[in-house]
Amino acid sequence: MPTRPPIHRPAGARRATLQKQAMYARTPERQQRQSMYDHAWRVYSRRRLDANPYCVRCARLGRLRLAVVTDHIKPHRGDAELFRNTENHQSLCKRCHDRKTRLEDGGFGAHAPRSSSRHGPTRDG
Numbered sequence: 140m141p142t143r144p145p146i147h148r149p150a151g152a153r154r155a156t157l158q159k160q161a162m163y164a165r166t167p168e169r170q171q172r173q174s175m176y177d178h179a180w181r182v183y184s185r186r187r188l189d190a191n192p193y194c195v196r197c198a199r200l201g202r203l204r205l206a207v208v209t210d211h212i213k214p215h216r217g218d219a220e221l222f223r224n225t226e227n228h229q230s231l232c233k234r235c236h237d238r239k240t241r242l243e244d245g246g247f248g249a250h251a252p253r254s255s256s257r258h259g260p261t262r263d264g
């Protein structure tokens with residue numbers, strides 16, 4: 140009977156896999172937050188971007204770049220009031236939004252910074 144060749148797994152690989160799975164798990168909180176980005180939001184966001192087409196962060200640096208994201212200035216973290224508050228919205232280009240998200244939410248696999256540095260200076264203000 141043929142046997143499967145052994146698979147080499149470096150020490151700690153199993154734990155790293157479990158940590159990664161936990162990070163991307165569809166928790167109820169994550170699902171609830173995701174469901175906020177519904178059709179009404181997408182329509183609103185599209186119209187807002189049509190009216191405010193340039194990235195506000197880039198504009199502060201004297202750059203003219205088209206915005207593609209309606210960003211929440213203060214992260215809403217599932218708070219419906221903060222999510223819908225138009226005073227809390229700004230137009231950002233993808234680059235600025237990705238950077239902001241990574242710094243504030245620890246998105247894209249990055250760990251969220253400790254609260255002491257969360258409101259620290261960023262490269263583009």
Ligand SMILES: [Zn+2]
Pocket residue numbers: 194195196197198204231232233234235236
């Ligand atoms: Zn930008």
